[in-house]
Amino acid sequence: QVQLVESGGGLVQAGGSLRLSCAASGRTFSRYHMGWFRQAPGKEREFVSIIYWSGLTYYANSAKGRFTISRDNAKNTVYLQMNSLKPDDTAVYYCAATPTPIYRLPPGLSDFGSWGQGTQVTVSS
Numbered sequence: 001q002v003q004l005v006e007s008g009g010g011l012v013q014a015g016g017s018l019r020l021s022c023a024a025s026g027r028t029f030s031r032y033h034m035g036w037f038r039q040a041p042g043k044e045r046e047f048v049s050i051i052y053w054s055g056l057t058y059y060a061n062s063a064k065g066r067f068t069i070s071r072d073n074a075k076n077t078v079y080l081q082m083n084s085l086k087p088d089d090t091a092v093y094y095c096a097a098t099p100t101p102i103y104r105l106p107p108g109l110s111d112f113g114s115w116g117q118g119t120q121v122t123v124s125s
Contacts, residue, residue, distance in 0.1 A: 001026075001038075001113070001115065002024050002025060002026035002029070002032065002094045002097050002114045003024065003025040003040075003114070004022055004023070004024050004096070004097060004114055004115065004116035005022070005023045005024075005117070005121060006021070006022050006033060006094065006095050006116045006117065006118060006119040007020070007022075007023070007117055008018060008019050008020040008021045008095065008119060008123045009092075009119030009120045009122075010120075010121070010122070011082050011122045011123075011124065012085055012121075012122070012123055012124070013123070013124050014085060014086055014087060014124065014125050015084060015085065015122070016085050017081070017082060017083045017084075017085065018041065018082045018085060018121060019079060019080070019081050019082070020033055020036070020079065020080040020093055020095075020119060020121070021075060021078075021079055022034070022036075022078045022079070022080075022095030022116060023026075023048075023076060023077050023102045024076045024077065024078070024095075024097060025076065026076065026097075028076050028099065029073060029076040030053060030073040030123060031053050031096070031099055032053060032097045032098060032099050033050060033051070033052045033053055033098050033099075033102060033107075034050065034051050034069075034071060034078040034095070034096070034097050035047070035048075035049065035050040035051075035095070035096045035097070035098075035107055036048040036049045036050070036069060036078075036080045036093060036094070036095060036096070037063065037093070037094045037096060037109070038089075038091035038092065038093045038094065038121075039077040039091055039092050039094070040088075040090060040091040042094055043091075044090055045094065045109060046060070047060050047106040047107055047108070048062075048063050048067065048080070048093070049063055049069040049080060050069070050102075050107055051069045051070065051071050055071075058105060058106070059099055060106060064086075066081060066083050066085075067081065067082050067083070068080070068081040068083075069081075073125075078095065078124075080093070080124060082121070084122045085121075086123060087123050087124070087125045088123075089121060089123050090121060090122050090123050091121060092118040092119065092120050092121070093118060093119050093120075094115055094116055094117075094118045094123055095115070096112035096114060096115050096116070097112060097113070097114040098100075098111055098112045098114070099113075100113075
């Protein structure tokens with residue numbers, strides 16, 4: 001149970017960059033695994049990236065090499081730096097958190113108990 005608020009979305013041109021932030025309110029943020037998911041119109045919500053409490057990271061193939069996930073435990077914040085953006089990246093991006101172990105890769109929606117409201121990312125061609 002942690003409150004999550006995403007920010008940093010907007011409209012960018014293809015090839016541009018955007019940095020998303022997710023601010024969390026919780027006493028034990030540093031012990032939470034933090035993930036990013038996205039959902040485009042007419043599509044299911046899909047995994048983008050995760051950073052575990054240890055600092056280890058994992059990316060979906062669509063994000064690998066272009067996106068970077070990071071966290072600042074002192075600020076209770078996780079970030080998603082997105083470079084070389086494509087129109088296919090257009091979606092609502094959601095931050096998610098879980099304090100429990102994850103037994104599969106990539107993580108699934110049900111692995112996360114806390115979700116933010118989402119922030120819109122639109123990439124024009």
